[in-house]
Amino acid sequence: MLENPRAGRVKAIAKLSRRSYRQETGLFLLEGPQAVSEALTWRPDLVVELYATPTAAERHRDVVEAADNAGISWEFASEDVLLTMSDTVTPQGFAAVCRQHPTAAKDIFDSSPKLVAILEEVRDPGNLGTIIRAADAAGADALILTGRTVDPFNPKVVRSTTGSLFHLPFAVGADLASMTARARAGGLTVLAADVKGESLVDVRREGLLATPTAWVFGNEARGLDDDKLALADRAVTVPIYGRAESMNLATAASVCLYESAFAHHDRA
Template sequence: MLENPRSPRVRAVAKLTKRSARKQTGLYLLEGPQAAREALAHQPRTLVELFATAAALDKHADIRDAASTAEVEPILTTDAVLDAMADTVTPQGIVAVARQAPVSIEEVFSTAPRLVAVCEQVRDPGNLGTIIRAADAVGADAVILTGDTVDPYHPKVVRSTTGSLFHLPIAVGARLEDVVDLARGAGVRVVAADVGGQDFLAGRGLLADPTAWVFGNEARGLDEDAVSLVDLSLRLPIYGRAESLNLATAASVCLYETAFAQRSS
């Protein structure tokens, strides 16, 4: 049993809250039973270590059984050790370490995707996690992160996806120019969500075709260079008195509208 919160092994896990450590090791941190459960169900080969208190393993017997099937032996720890490892105040008795498993943009567009979410310069972890979750919910084929978008393996992103991180391909570190070129080559229309675009209803009829949505920075939106690359720009109308929509909310509407259009066609 791990009992010392200051041991080198515990400190190595705790360092994964930092991007530099994640980049150096290619690993990332999972916290709580839901994240461990989804990883074991959908990407068991990426799981490297599973740390848990005895009480947590007793409470979540399905996780213990799934770990056994994946040949991952849970490492028993004290509550103090779990607290030292975790990014959250209450890790719920389970922390895991997994290998990052991004895909390339070439892989994304080689599969003839019909719906892709592209995040350009999205900096807020909560927004990115929610967009990934929404993309999963609508049945999107992939999420692509371009520019200086926040690391998808940031602990706050991982938590806010509520497991969706393990359900669909995630491509990282791509250039928007390359994404647009590959999308067009695959017959996918690239559409920007932009306040300077046409009213959403004007382009709604085109969304039944294969579509890659591009969502920009929370505060600044998409810059002119990014908008100039896409095939079409659309803006969601504000019918009430709200100043604007949160990025993740707007992205969710765009993705769902596209999913509706594609399924009804």
């Protein structure tokens, strides 16, 4: 059992909270039984190290059984060790070191996707994680993150995806102009979510959402600049019927992605 919080490997895992160290190692930290279970179910090949407190291992026997079935060795660790490794003040008893697994944008478009989310300068980790989770739930084929979007392997992003990070391909470090051009060349209509756009309801009635679509979502505070909006075929806004001043980016993105999903499934 690993009991020393000052052990070298414990300190190394704790350093994965830093983007520079994640970039140097190509690794990231995964925490909690749900997220670890998803990794073991969908991408066990990515799991490099796995630790669990005795209490957590007893409470979540299915997780350690999944590790055993996947041929992944795991080790008991004390609560203090998990606390040192963790990016949270209340660790959930499991921590895994995983390999980063971005997909090339070329591979995404070569697979003839029908629904893609392109994220331009999304800076809040919670928003990015929620959008990844929503895209997964809506059945999106992939996500593309531009170079100015927060690192998807940031611990806060990873936690908020609750395992969806392992369910669908995503590209990182992309250029918005080249991605919108590639999407259009692949037969996707490029729709930019923006408050200055036309109503999502009108676009839905037009039938446009039933076609292959690449949604572009911009920065939480500024949205998309005019030159970036010009890269899209249409700009679309989610109408607000109540008295709310605005809508959270992740909420608006969820609505847009699900409207496309509804249209695609209605057409099928």
